[in-house]
């Protein structure tokens with residue numbers, strides 16, 4: 001095992017220590033991912049030429065290179081998903097053999113630069129994505145190392161040979177890749193190999209960035225966070241996926257090297273992102289042109305970019321901060337992301353995906369030219385998101401709990417069994433539809449240990465009992481330390497009254513509007529539920545009437561909300577008009593709101609999360 005000065009508050013559980021119940025929300029998502037998303041991604045890699053790109057390196061294909069120059073990364077992400085899922089379709093073995101055959105003798109592997117562009121290798125790092133692709137290869141290798149797949153040694157071998165090349169080529173260099181990703185991957189590879197040069201190289205890449213080494217590029221140095229060193233930076237900026245991947249890598253480096261200042265910078269930047277540049281779904285990025293964070297409070301719902309990969313990267317960043325610090329706010333954010341910004345990216349069929357995730361779709365929307373269509377698509381010319389969703393969902397069971405011999409910590413509530421240090425618990429719940437989570441102790445090690453339960457910040461009324469006796473529960477973690485007995489029962493109720501949430505007044509785009517939320521789920525209005533004969537955009541929220549819960553086990557979701565709405569017909573042809581405007585709102589009618597993550601699974605049409613408040 002690696003020797004280091006690692007500091008980390010929490011420890012992930014090994015793969016075999018967790019089993020999610022298939023009937024749970026997470027278990028269902030994982031099952032769909034295995035049954036539909038992974039096979040879909042595998043077939044798309046074939047159809048879109050990603051595999052042929054690698055086969056032309058081995059001389060087994062005469063086709064032209066197809067897709068973006070970083071198309072190999074989609075192969076690696078799909079490979080990682082297949083490894084987490086224990087896929088036995090033959091895909092893992094096929095790719096393992098293909099990568100080994102395609103790899104150059106010195107370890108280099110990148111199909112875009114191995115046939116037509118050999119003379120350009122490592123010469124255009126600001127946009128080449130060579131190390132971004134390498135990083136995804138390394139992450140697949142980490143999944144391989146943690147699997148029992150027979151191709152695992154081959155995949156780890158290919159990754160190490162490439163990583164060793166990076167150490168030789170960049171170990172003393174001031175250069176960095178234009179797209180971060182290799183940083184976190186190198187640290188992960190270090191964790192499974194114990195090979196310190198991988199960690200040192202990751203640390204070097206984090207430090208190299210911020211000194212203008214990537215030049216101006218198309219959007220300036222901020223685009224790739226090369227305008228100032230990360231540890232001196234106060235605000236998140238630039239391309240969101242680049243920023244959040246870099247920060248995930250920085251936390252990994254900080255944890256493994258004991259670099260408190262670097263960890264502090266990552267926490268500071270997280271506060272910056274969450275205080276003024278994050279949508280209520282957890283999505284980030286409001287600029288389409290450069291896929292970037294906007295200005296503070298620039299969070300238009302209809303122009304939300306909120307790329308799926310950004311939500312995934314933000315989830316990975318929050319997970320690393322949670323492990324490093326043990327602070328509940330990072331698990332709160334993971335919960336928000338997984339139930340809203342991330343879950344909404346994949347269709348109910350498991351084979352269609354959003355690239356950008358708006359919070360409002362207007363009647364007559366046309367966004368197909370900027371990866372913002374009104375329906376999920378089976379694939380994209382830049383297909384970074386679908387296989388990224390596949391690998392995250394494939395590893396979702398990793399993130400629900402942490403533990404060590406001192407105890408177990410439950411972060412994301414889902415039905416399943418969790419084991420750590422000789423202790424085990426069985427969690428039964430229909431969360432997030434039901435409010436109650438029942439934890440039964442099923443195995444105990446010697447002596448006292450601590451069961452920690454997260455009380456989400458959104459919950460103002462948490463009730464906890466241990467074997468029927470009431471225990472105080474406040475936001476953060478409740479820590480129950482005792483000599484547990486098999487059969488001991490902990491019952492946590494997180495009261496989920498539907499509530500209206502307004503954005504900070506500086507979020508001008510939704511001023512005077514509110515979103516409807518229950519528990520961790522953000523709801524939305526969709527055209528299919530709107531009253532007949534009313535223009536969707538004319539609907540307003542009547543705050544004088546209550547929100548109601550509507551349970552339907554056969555509905556689109558088990559819990560829907562009934563929202564009191566009035567219609568304010570816009571009977572003027574004028575785009576602008578003098579105030580005061582005439583008030584002719586209709587009587588309120590209760591309209592169904594559905595979980596945001598389920599929108600666009602019926603016929604195409606408008607949708608909105610933030611609803612204007614009726615002036616009455």
Ligand SMILES: [Zn+2]
Nearest residue numbers: 307309384385
């Ligand atoms: Zn993406």
